[in-house]
Amino acid sequence: MSDVMIDLLISAVWETLLMTFAAGLISLVAGLPLGLALVATGKGGLSENIWVNRLLGAVINAFRSVPFIILLVALIPLTRLIVGTALGTWAAIVPLAIAATPYYARIAEVSLREVDKGLIEAVRAMGGNRWTIIREVLVPEALPGIVAGFTVTLVTLIGASAMAGAIGAGGLGDLAIRYGYQRFETGVMIAVVIVLIILVCGIQWIGDRIVERLDHRQSRG
Amino acid sequence: MNSHPFLSAQIAPLAPADAVVTLSGVRRRFNDTVALDGISLSVRKGEILGIIGRSGAGKSTLIRCLNGLERPDSGEITIEGKRIDGLPERQLQPLRRRIGMIFQHFNLLSAKTVEANVALPLKIEGLPKAERMARARDLLELVGLSDKAKAYPAQLSGGQKQRVGIARALAARPALLLSDEATSALDPETTRSILALLKDINRKLGLTIILITHEMDVVRSIADRVAVIDAGRIVETGTVQSVFANPQAPITQRLLEGSRPRLPEHVAARLNPAGEAIILGVDLSGPYGQSRFFTDLADALSAGASLIQGGVEHIQDESVGRFFLSLPARDANLVERVRSTLQAGGAHVEVLGHV
Numbered sequence: 001m002s003d004v005m006i007d008l009l010i011s012a013v014w015e016t017l018l019m020t021f022a023a024g025l026i027s028l029v030a031g032l033p034l035g036l037a038l039v040a041t042g043k044g045g046l047s048e049n050i051w052v053n054r055l056l057g058a059v060i061n062a063f064r065s066v067p068f069i070i071l072l073v074a075l076i077p078l079t080r081l082i083v084g085t086a087l088g089t090w091a092a093i094v095p096l097a098i099a100a101t102p103y104y105a106r107i108a109e110v111s112l113r114e115v116d117k118g119l120i121e122a123v124r125a126m127g128g129n130r131w132t133i134i135r136e137v138l139v140p141e142a143l144p145g146i147v148a149g150f151t152v153t154l155v156t157l158i159g160a161s162a163m164a165g166a167i168g169a170g171g172l173g174d175l176a177i178r179y180g181y182q183r184f185e186t187g188v189m190i191a192v193v194i195v196l197i198i199l200v201c202g203i204q205w206i207g208d209r210i211v212e213r214l215d216h217r218q219s220r221g
Numbered sequence: 222m223n224s225h226p227f228l229s230a231q232i233a234p235l236a237p238a239d240a241v242v243t244l245s246g247v248r249r250r251f252n253d254t255v256a257l258d259g260i261s262l263s264v265r266k267g268e269i270l271g272i273i274g275r276s277g278a279g280k281s282t283l284i285r286c287l288n289g290l291e292r293p294d295s296g297e298i299t300i301e302g303k304r305i306d307g308l309p310e311r312q313l314q315p316l317r318r319r320i321g322m323i324f325q326h327f328n329l330l331s332a333k334t335v336e337a338n339v340a341l342p343l344k345i346e347g348l349p350k351a352e353r354m355a356r357a358r359d360l361l362e363l364v365g366l367s368d369k370a371k372a373y374p375a376q377l378s379g380g381q382k383q384r385v386g387i388a389r390a391l392a393a394r395p396a397l398l399l400s401d402e403a404t405s406a407l408d409p410e411t412t413r414s415i416l417a418l419l420k421d422i423n424r425k426l427g428l429t430i431i432l433i434t435h436e437m438d439v440v441r442s443i444a445d446r447v448a449v450i451d452a453g454r455i456v457e458t459g460t461v462q463s464v465f466a467n468p469q470a471p472i473t474q475r476l477l478e479g480s481r482p483r484l485p486e487h488v489a490a491r492l493n494p495a496g497e498a499i500i501l502g503v504d505l506s507g508p509y510g511q512s513r514f515f516t517d518l519a520d521a522l523s524a525g526a527s528l529i530q531g532g533v534e535h536i537q538d539e540s541v542g543r544f545f546l547s548l549p550a551r552d553a554n555l556v557e558r559v560r561s562t563l564q565a566g567g568a569h570v571e572v573l574g575h576v
Binding site: 121125126137141216 | 344345
């Protein structure tokens with residue numbers, strides 16, 4: 001592989017990481033409250049409200065059922081409004097974040113819902129209000145699942161970011177398509193795949209280690 | 222027999238002046254099941270009240286009404302002179318800080334250390350960190366777990382977890398401690414040590430404790446008074462000694478069956494209205510001096526009675542006994558003499574039947 005190709009590869013890795021982590025962070029900040037809202041308004045939740053719950057669930061499902069490639073195109077006006085352009089790496093972050101948020105909201109919802117009801121009752125019994133329960137019980141107790149879910153979301157975003165090449169976002173997927181596939185440069189294709197494998201394994205490994213440190217639910221020696 | 226008139230739901234018992242908790246006519250139903258069917262009860266400051274009943278009798282609903290985790294459909298609940306039924310959640314929250322609660326499954330937060338768990342009620346109260354940590358350390362010392370302050374709950378045994386639960390429940394210096402089957406998930410030895418700790422706290426701090434349980438042994442070893450609940454009603458209340466020595470309600474008798482002497486199966490199966498031998502059940506408690514009872518019993522035995530089954534046991538510092546005697550039915554004089562002698566001494570004598 002030429003030096004030019006290596007430079008291209010390095011900047012593609014950077015673009016992929018930027019898209020993945022920027023969209024991931026947005027989905028975490030927006031998805032976690034959505035997950036909390038789903039659990040809180042659900043049956044037997046802290047602020048049970050079936051209609052709000054159904055509406056929220058329907059909106060989330062709607063976003064989740066649109067194929068990403070279509071979302072990418074459909075959101076072009078919104079992207080232009082936010083970023084100022086519909087092309088490039090930063091422009092890709094908008095549809096990526098919007099696709100990842102409802103995805104992550106569902107993952108967070110599952111972890112939050114699994115928190116033992118007895119713990120919520122115990123904190124209510126000591127005079128805690130809803131915020132106390134969210135701050136001291138729901139989020140800390142679900143944290144291992146919240147972090148594990150975030151890892152899954154990041155890995156999914158790495159895959160989705162490849163499609164963002166369609167709007168000139170760059171990144172590893174774009175590189176693989178344009179050079180590896182369309183120009184028959186098998187070496188580039190293999191290099192991209194290897195880098196992707198390393199990225200995914202790395203993110204998963206770091207995520208797993210963090211979860212391990214956070215999880216005190218079982219005793220370990 | 223089932224329920225004394227003065228215990229019936231419609232008439233609220235007169236609350237003693239030092240009552241910490243008073244319930245009157247509390248009702249609660251879930252869809253078409255009645256969980257509480259007119260509960261009236263009062264608990265004095267510094268006493269330990271045991272509420273016992275089978276599962277589904279309504280005890281969990283009852284204890285949850287006391288700190289507003291459950292709302293009664295009707296009836297009055299007063300805690301430390303304040304009506305709490307019908308209060309909105311926001312006004313219940315500060316009141317709950319006056320009431321500690323411990324649970325069957327401990328309900329400790331797994332993500333927090335032992336000391337952070339104990340300090341949580343104080344954090345909710347808004348105490349500065351240094352103060353709440355100091356108090357948490359004191360409480361951990363009280364429950365004998367000073368060395369586990371930095372451990373996580375998952376690293377503790379069941380008994381240790383419940384000790385942390387107790388420390389946490391005491392953190393905000395409550396006026397009342399509610400115990401919801403706190404020893405039901407523990408082995409007998411650990412149960413004894415947890416009960417001893419509760420009794421100790423009750424004495425040291427003068428803390429009022431209400432505990433619900435399905436285990437008679439729990440009530441027997443630490444409660445001052447017992448209330449028996451069945452199908453959402455209090456069917457019997459009294460001091461532990463009196464209820465154990467002479468249970469009135471059939472459900473109480475059934476709950477007690479496991480832990481006290483009873484008529485052997487083969488005799489009980491043959492009971493009929495007109496056999497050759499008459500079977501007497503004798504319950505004794507309190508003032509009946511044991512030596513006096515055994516002298517009377519010896520007299521009866523030498524006169525022709527025979528002892529089928531019996532024993533004396535201790536409920537806290539009082540002894541209670543239950544004996545079954547068989548007497549020849551044709552000797553009506555003897556039957557009458559044994560009966561009146563024992564009764565005169567204070568025992569409760571009942572003709573169970575003939576064999």
